Amino acid sequence: MGQLRSERLTLCSPDPQAIRPPDEKVNVLQVTLPTNFKVARFKDDKPPPSCASSRRTSTRSASTHRRGKIELPVKLRVYDGIFVPLAKWAMLLAGNYRCVTKDGMRTAQEAVHTDIETSRSVYNFVYDLSVKIGADPKDLVPFEKYAAAAQSLIRPASAARALQNGVPNIERADKLVQLIAKQKGLHHPVIDANVALVDARLDANRKKAAAA
Numbered sequence: 001m002g003q004l005r006s007e008r009l010t011l012c013s014p015d016p017q018a019i020r021p022p023d024e025k026v027n028v029l030q031v032t033l034p035t036n037f038k039v040a041r042f043k044d045d046k047p048p049p050s051c052a053s054s055r056r057t058s059t060r061s062a063s064t065h066r067r068g069k070i071e072l073p074v075k076l077r078v079y080d081g082i083f084v085p086l087a088k089w090a091m092l093l094a095g096n097y098r099c100v101t102k103d104g105m106r107t108a109q110e111a112v113h114t115d116i117e118t119s120r121s122v123y124n125f126v127y128d129l130s131v132k133i134g135a136d137p138k139d140l141v142p143f144e145k146y147a148a149a150a151q152s153l154i155r156p157a158s159a160a161r162a163l164q165n166g167v168p169n170i171e172r173a174d175k176l177v178q179l180i181a182k183q184k185g186l187h188h189p190v191i192d193a194n195v196a197l198v199d200a201r202l203d204a205n206r207k208k209a210a211a212a
Contacts, residue, residue, distance in 0.1 A: 038077050038079060038084045038088075039084075040082040040083070040084055040085060041078055041082075079139055083133070083134045083139065084135070086130040086133075086135045087135075089126050089130055089173065090127045090141070091123075091141070092173045093126045093173070093177055093191060093194075094112060094119045094143075095108045096108060096111075097157070097159055097160075097173070097198060098112075098119070100198055102197060104164060105161065107153060108156065108157050109153045112146075112153075113150065113151070116147065119143075120143050120147075121190065122191060123143045124143060125186075126191075127140055129184065132184060163198070163201045163202070166205050166208060167205060168202065168206045169202070170202070172198070174191065174194060174195050178192065
């Protein structure tokens with residue numbers, strides 16, 4: 001294996017809400033919130049051919065289907081700012097991880113809109129934290145735009161579904177944001193409570209798996 005070169009690495013914010021419907025075939029992927037992959041540019045302005053090809057293909061956002069050409073609801077957008085993927089952090093903390101409840105889960109729509117002011121507070125806290133560590137505000141998404149999009153998120157987020165299914169480990173963007181905030185001498189009580197809740201749910205899942 002060749003040496004990994006940093007100029008061949010970039011960051012991507014996985015904004016599209018994509019799921020595999022449980023009653024469909026394994027090759028069926030449903031995009032529930034059409035949007036874009038926000039990708040930070042490569043260090044080299046001329047990325048590897050395979051990446052350049054992927055960018056052209058995704059930007060055209062079309063695919064050949066047995067019934068003809070269809071438009072895909074997702075595009076690959078390349079930005080100059082290396083912190084643009086952080087736009088997802090505020091969405092994850094205000095919506096996705098707050099789908100997790102003590103006894104189960106709720107939809108992302110409910111997580112955001114049941115208490116819109118708490119959601120706004122969490123979102124703006126993470127938004128401001130992202131700016132503090134280098135993100136350009138113009139590359140981020142204002143809360144109002146996210147809240148409007150969240151009206152269509154009628155399923156629980158994947159983290160909540162995974163916890164409900166008993167998995168012992170999930171991606172912890174919530175804890176990452178909490179730790180970065182602490183490094184800056186900051187914290188948000190709702191984020192702290194939610195991190196503790198996810199910790200408790202994971203601990204319960206691990207104990208259940210160990211006892212099986």
